[in-house]
Amino acid sequence: MRLAAARAAQMRNQGVSPSDSAADQGNMRPRLLFVMGIMTTFDNRRRRDSIRKTWMPQGERLRMLEKDKGIVTRFVIGRSANPGPDSEVERAMDAEEKEYNDILRLNHVEGQDGLPLKIQMFLSSALSTWDADFYVKVDDDVHVNIGITRSILARHRSKPRVYIGCMKSGPVIANNESKYYEPDHWKFGTAGNNYFRHATRQLYAITRDLATYISANKHILHKYTNEDVSFGSWLIGLDVEHVDERSLCCGIPPDCEWKAQAGNPCGASFDWNCSGVCNPAERMEEVHRRCWEHREAALPQAQES
Template identity: 25%
Template sequence: MNPTVRFLLSGLLLSVLAALALLYSLDTTEQQRDDAVFASATAKSANERSPEIYRLVLAVLSARNHHERRHFIRETWGKEVRDKAGVKLEFVVGEECSVPVKLREDPQSCEQRQWKPDSGQEIHEAVSVGHESPSPVHDCQRIVQPDETLGIDFELLDDVVITHLGVYDQAQDGLHGTGQLLVEIYDSVLEKLIVSQALSSGDTELERRGHFLYKPVTNFAFPKGFLGSVVASGFSAVNAAVDVAQPRCNTAPSNASRASNDPMRLRRRSRHGMAAAAGFLPPMVESVFERTPRYLAASFLYTAHPTTAGKDVPTHDAQLYLIKEHRHQSFTRAQLLDAEQADYGDIVTVATVDTYRTLADKLMAYMKLLVDSTQFQFLLKTDDDCMLRVPAILNGIATIGGDLTRVWWGRFRRNWSVERFGKWRELDFTGKVYPPFACGSGSVLSRDAVAWIASNSQSLKPYQGEDVSLGMWLLAIGVKHWDDERWYCSADAYHTAGNRSDYLSVPNLTIDQMRDLWRKETT
């Protein structure tokens, strides 16, 4: 071979070998980088994305200190989850509330209570002419019709006790004749009668305050946030009382002269009209603006609720002791929770305070984590006081088949009344009944519905409880309700149905009751 050609080929061969070496070096570096990324990803917490695709993720909402309940679930129906491929079980807890229960505004929340100075049980008047600015009354006489009811809506800004109901007496000379005037207080949202009192000329218990005559009632406690209506009826031409108890209207702003710390305020809503029947709120409502008459027909007297008075305020030392004790207990709970997570690795802690009032926020925060970290087809949400039959639930999911979008499978409550008192009181939704929602024993959502909630979490408002909130949120996308009575809404409903063995979930159980049910299931 020509030496020149041999030299050129040798140079070319060396160039190729050098290029291959470079490519190998680059590929090795890339592989090492990929390996490092993979190692880093696998070292992250369970909240990071998993390459496995889960058919079903079971999320059990649990309190931080419910160690025994979680342990029982792991040893019973939770075992069936671990034995199934493509199924995952996670317990969802929130963060510790820093306020001791005894210092909270509401035991179900994490808001610190603000005690008010002791007013000495001062008597307040809901409606009085003194609350109105002086204004001409030339057009404020109203000709009432037989059986017509007049009144005004109000809102309580604090817990109060109502002690008297009263009517407006224009001439301030008392009641005459044989007629009666009826004063009633309604829940203006539910249109439900709460308390009433009849006044007549023969009453010896009548007390005068300016233009109003009052009569005592059995003390009735109303909570902060209550929306009510105080109305009076009996102002008619056939009632002799009409001559001395004519209702008055006024065009001044409704709260112009009220103190800023008054426990209630009048709403800009006047009521009038014929009640449909005894005990029913008059239907006609007028929005009250600066020049719109408002009818001062009825009023009530009230005191600040005793629980907000100064006499039951813990001393400074007592509050410090409660805070110190709570911090110690919180630290102990955190240590136990960390140890439990180290043993089982199935606890997800979301950045939401763990209280009943924040359950909707807690569920939403978990959904965001789940969508970002896990590939799944369905999410089952339940509580740690529920007994589930996992094989039957998986069979049900298989029945859904190809219908994988916008699915919500559970036992649905429809036309469920909104409560305004107690643990389940609704603070935001003003309707009378909720949209359909699955009861809390357990329900299954398709991934797209969960992903929609997660992606819109910044604009979705939490309502009373996570189940009600789901019903409100999912109205926007029109999910399909798979209503199944085997998701029992209460233990009583399960027992009433004859303790059927084909249940999917039974809620509100103690650990002993869950153990008995599991024993029946496995023997």
């Protein structure tokens, strides 16, 4: 589907006529810089709480972040397989959402059909709720400096089709006993070949045009075993600028501290060995204390620990 048609379909889903002027559309919803979806699961309440205590503003500060800086951050989670009124899981999530007002619920069974579909559902839901220049995916075991991330994305705001993250190209695993086994390995040619270049899964961002394309075509976009490979594959045949932004994949302390001292503060930090902060519920506060951007970003922040 062409991008113009995708935009029109998205606008119709939002109740907007494609013939409406840009000014009229702008009057309906404020244009934001980015919407950040933090992928989480029912079992990860402690991870969510560790983020709330550190890098994600709460309460009035969360509203200020949206109003004053054009930044929306939400935990993203689907529904349980049995979402009736007697579901303890659903009651717990409803109570958590009522308390914090920072959760985006998807019309999607959590854990079903894998993370690639969940990310597609997130993009569709985010597009229908917020009008932003960028849509960002992050895992719930990653430390994020929102102000640094904001500065990185703002540099590319005038570009229509940009894919930003830490680009990599790992080996395609044909061994079916491996954790990273790729059933479609034969599509990548001779044994030992690498995947195409794509962003690591911990944090990446795309512009609105690309999010609209993925949302409109989600039913025909192929899903590989690995989420980050799937996402990269959806963009590989498009006229897209890939931005390899290494400040979005810093290591935990002391790596992030050294880089900040050298004048290169980090947008995101995690343990490579764990593909996120190891034991994030216990360690996020320490990582935040040592990696946080502090007041330099002029953003409303959670209380400093």
